[in-house]
Amino acid sequence: MKNNLQMIAVLTLLGVASGGGLVFMARYxxxxxxxxQEESIKEAVRQVLPAFDLAREKIIKxxxxxxxxxxxxxxxxxxxxxxxxxxxxQDKIFIMIGLAPDLEHLAGIKIMDPLKETPGLGEKIKxxxxxxxxxxxKDVSRPxxxxxxxxxDVDAITGATISSQAVTRIINGNIPFIKEAVKRGSGSEAPxxxx
Amino acid sequence: xxxxxxxxxxxxxxxxxxxxxLTYFLxxxxxxxxxxRLGDALGMGLAVTFVMTLTATVTWAIYYLILIPLHLxxxxxxxxILVIASLVQIVEMFLRRSVPGLYRALGIYxxxxxxxxxxxxxxLFMVLKNYTFPQAIVFGIGGGLGFTLAILIMAGIRxxxxxxxxxxxxxxxxxxxxxxxxxxxxxxxxxxxxxx
Amino acid sequence: MKRNPGIIVDFTKGLWQDxxxxxxxxxxxxTLAVTGKALQGLTMGLAVTFVLVSTGIVISLIRKIVxxxxxxxxxxxxxxxxxxxxxxxxxxxxxxxxxxxGPYVPLIVVNCIILGRQEAFTxxxxxxxxxFDAFGMSVGFTWALVVLGCIRELxxxxxxxxxxxxxxxxxxxxxxxxxxxxxxxxxxxxxxMNVIQKKKEARGKE
Numbered sequence: 001m002k003n004n005l006q007m008i009a010v011l012t013l014l015g016v017a018s019g020g021g022l023v024f025m026a027r028y029x030x031x032x033x034x035x036x037q038e039e040s041i042k043e044a045v046r047q048v049l050p051a052f053d054l055a056r057e058k059i060i061k062x063x064x065x066x067x068x069x070x071x072x073x074x075x076x077x078x079x080x081x082x083x084x085x086x087x088x089x090q091d092k093i094f095i096m097i098g099l100a101p102d103l104e105h106l107a108g109i110k111i112m113d114p115l116k117e118t119p120g121l122g123e124k125i126k127x128x129x130x131x132x133x134x135x136x137x138k139d140v141s142r143p144x145x146x147x148x149x150x151x152x153d154v155d156a157i158t159g160a161t162i163s164s165q166a167v168t169r170i171i172n173g174n175i176p177f178i179k180e181a182v183k184r185g186s187g188s189e190a191p192x193x194x195x
Numbered sequence: 196x197x198x199x200x201x202x203x204x205x206x207x208x209x210x211x212x213x214x215x216x217l218t219y220f221l222x223x224x225x226x227x228x229x230x231x232r233l234g235d236a237l238g239m240g241l242a243v244t245f246v247m248t249l250t251a252t253v254t255w256a257i258y259y260l261i262l263i264p265l266h267l268x269x270x271x272x273x274x275x276i277l278v279i280a281s282l283v284q285i286v287e288m289f290l291r292r293s294v295p296g297l298y299r300a301l302g303i304y305x306x307x308x309x310x311x312x313x314x315x316x317x318x319l320f321m322v323l324k325n326y327t328f329p330q331a332i333v334f335g336i337g338g339g340l341g342f343t344l345a346i347l348i349m350a351g352i353r354x355x356x357x358x359x360x361x362x363x364x365x366x367x368x369x370x371x372x373x374x375x376x377x378x379x380x381x382x383x384x385x386x387x388x389x390x391x
Numbered sequence: 392m393k394r395n396p397g398i399i400v401d402f403t404k405g406l407w408q409d410x411x412x413x414x415x416x417x418x419x420x421x422t423l424a425v426t427g428k429a430l431q432g433l434t435m436g437l438a439v440t441f442v443l444v445s446t447g448i449v450i451s452l453i454r455k456i457v458x459x460x461x462x463x464x465x466x467x468x469x470x471x472x473x474x475x476x477x478x479x480x481x482x483x484x485x486x487x488x489x490x491x492x493g494p495y496v497p498l499i500v501v502n503c504i505i506l507g508r509q510e511a512f513t514x515x516x517x518x519x520x521x522x523f524d525a526f527g528m529s530v531g532f533t534w535a536l537v538v539l540g541c542i543r544e545l546x547x548x549x550x551x552x553x554x555x556x557x558x559x560x561x562x563x564x565x566x567x568x569x570x571x572x573x574x575x576x577x578x579x580x581x582x583x584m585n586v587i588q589k590k591k592e593a594r595g596k597e
Binding site for chain 2: 416420474574
């Protein structure tokens with residue numbers, strides 16, 4: 001009997017101490033983690049939509065996903081950005097796609113973390129900067145073609161052919177969604193002041 | 196992509212492409228410890244598959260039906276490990292009373308499974324990959340069978356190895372790890388088949 | 392093997408003769424999974440150090456009031472709590488490193504070193520020896536991970552801790568960054584440690 005009481009007491013005390021510690025840590029960590037995620041998206045948007053200043057941001061929601069419409073301080077539309085994902089060689093690849101205001105040209109793309117492609121091979125789609133750079137300004141009114149398709153719009157990386165193709169496929173697959181979301185969602189929300 | 200197709204991809208992904216042992220390095224301890232005899236390896240593999248499938252089912256329910264609605268995600272690890280430990284105990288008691296045949300075959304491997312990182316790894320990856328309930332179950336079965344396949348191959352090789360002249364320093368863990376490396380190299384041939 | 396008592400031995404045994412990775416073959420999952428780069432190995436080593444030492448302190452202090460039946464449950468909850476603390480801290484302060492280590496930080500919960508030390512040592516010893524034991528094992532684990540990380544990073548990327556060593560003309564051994572490289576390197580290192588240990592023992596006998 002005494003033993004049972006002691007058992008319950010010890011486990012209860014331990015549970016309370018553990019729960020308390022975890023709540024305390026969660027209070028401290030969660031805002032920081034959320035902030036990092038927001039910053040990594042902001043940072044990526046800034047890289048794919050090159051402008052002197054992105055002053056305002058409008059978030060268009062479609063199918064539970066967010067398309068970011070960015071404006072400069074004069075109120076001119078700079079472009080749209082969308083975080084797309086799709087299967088790569090090893091695991092999912094996340095790409096921030098930047099579209100010019102005409103919705104027909106890529107403003108830029110950025111391969112985001114976490115990238116789990118093969119180190120030293122597929123990983124090159126991120127580490128070799130020219131690969132992402134070559135997408136800038138490409139016409140996407142029709143699907144992009146990547147070598148060995150001809151005529152090719154973009155080059156694949158030697159040793160990372162499949163990952164390169166995956167990136168192109170993810171971009172091609174998501175452009176229609178972005179266009180659709182922008183058309184359906186435009187005007188539904190006033191531009192909001194970004195903090 | 197159809198729902199069934201997605202399930203097939205999850206299965207192949209868990210069993211071959213991202214094999215728990217050879218790509219994620221999970222369950223290395225039993226992989227080295229219980230791979231001397233084919234019979235033992237098969238028993239261990241089946242016990243792990245069984246517990247993995249159950250774990251996927253139960254931890255999915257706990258995470259998405261209890262922890263998320265109550266905003267208790269920070270209890271994830273504590274909850275998962277307690278669930279796994281109790282699950283293994285319950286399975287052991289149930290088998291001993293109700294299915295003694297199966298208990299005799301798998302019983303001795305069950306206690307070893309609580310600290311098998313493949314089980315907790317399965318629950319963690321399931322959350323990371325945002326699997327739906329059917330996908331989580333298929334992930335559990337695929338992961339378990341992938342583990343079974345890896346440990347069976349290893350046991351087959353090690354039974355032959357007894358007649359080989361392995362340098363003394365490498366006997367046991369050393370040569371097992373090196374063979375595992377060669378197996379991992381072979382399994383890399385599977386990567387890419389779900390991407391295309 | 393010499394047997395001089397005292398807390399110094401509690402510390403030093405983890406470094407070499409009972410090294411958790413090379414001699415006891417414990418905690419293999421993180422050892423193989425995160426040592427593609429030296430810095431990742433070091434971070435994992437420090438996370439394990441934090442968990443092992445904190446758990447050691449708590450278990451050693453409460454060991455007398457914990458009934459035998461719930462011993463393992465107590466250990467497990469304590470370990471999982473400290474692992475969550477370490478994991479959340481990494482995610483909050485070092486998001487890139489946290490993303491690179493992925494689920495291998497929470498997997499410290501089932502790392503056999505942690506539970507093994509509580510069972511074998513901490514639950515039977517007072518605070519001070521337990522602390523030295525935990526530190527010894529942690530340092531032993533960490534140096535093993537860093538050595539493995541350095542070798543693999545050097546051959547796979549030509550660098551150590553991100554600093555280029557072999558220059559641009561070096562053709563990287565991609566396989567070292569991949570799972571096969573992890574298995575083979577660790578296998579050979581364990582072989583090497585066995586050879587060194589044999590030599591030491593032979594010398595001790597003379």
